[in-house]
Amino acid sequence: MPRFSNMEREKIREKLMQEGERLFTSFGLKKVSIDEIVQAAGIAKGSFYSFYTNKEHLYMDISGNLQQKMWREMDEFLNEHRTLPPRELCKQCFLWMFHQLERYPMLKQVDNETAEHLYRKLPPEVLAAHTRDDSHELIKLEEYGIHFTCGIDIATKTLQTLAVSLLNLQQDQTGDRQIIMEIILDGVLKEIVSDESN
Structure with missing residues (x-):
C-alpha cells in the first residue's frame, strides 16, 4: 500500500475528484474504467485503492x-x-x-x-x-x-x-x-x- 503525506493525499484526492467528475460527466458511470481514471489523474492503479x-x-x-x-x-x-x-x-x-x-x-x-x-x-x-x-x-x-x-x-x-x-x-x-x-x-x-x- 503506497504511503503519502497528508499534502500528497489531499492533492491526489483532489485530482481524482476533478478527473473523475470530468470523465463521469462525459461518458457516464458505467463506461468509465478505473484505468482511465488513474491515467487521467496521473497515478498508479494501486494508489487508487488507497483512496477508494x-x-x-x-x-x-x-x-x-x-x-x-x-x-x-x-x-x-x-x-x-x-x-x-x-x-x-x-x-x-x-x-x-x-x-x-x-x-x-x-x-x-x-x-x-x-x-x-x-x-x-x-x-x-x-x-x-x-x-x-x-x-x-x-x-x-x-x-x-x-x-x-x-x-x-x-x-x-x-x-x-x-x-x-x-x-x-x-x-x-x-x-x-x-x-x-x-x-x-x-x-x-x-x-x-x-x-x-x-
Whole structure:
C-alpha cells in the first residue's frame, strides 16, 4: 500500500475528484474504467485503492461534494423565501435545486439505472454515510420552520427516492415536466412535511 503525506493525499484526492467528475460527466458511470481514471489523474492503479474501494465509491464522493455545494447555495434561497409556509418553502426549495442541476451536469445525469448500479456496487457503509449527510442537511431545514412528520430517516430516504424519480423526468422533452414535478412534490410533501411552522 503506497504511503503519502497528508499534502500528497489531499492533492491526489483532489485530482481524482476533478478527473473523475470530468470523465463521469462525459461518458457516464458505467463506461468509465478505473484505468482511465488513474491515467487521467496521473497515478498508479494501486494508489487508487488507497483512496477508494471502486469507481462507484469515487463517483459517490464526487456526487456528495457537488450536493454539499448545492446545499450551501440553497441557504441563500431559503433566507430569501423563509416567509413562505413550510410545505411550500420545501417544495420551492426542491424545484430550485432541480433548476440548479444545469450547473452540475454529473448530478443531472443520475437516473434509476445509475442509482441501482450504485446500490449494487457500493459498500453499505458508503451508502449509509451518504444518507447521514442528506439527513444532516434536512435537519438544517428545521431552522427555516420545515418539520418532517415521519422522522428524519424516513424523510431522507423518501426524498432521495423522489429525487431520482424527478431526475428521470428530465428525459421528458414535452412542456409537461414542470407540472408533473409539482404534482409529485405536492403529494409527497403533503405526507411528510407539516404545514405549520411551530
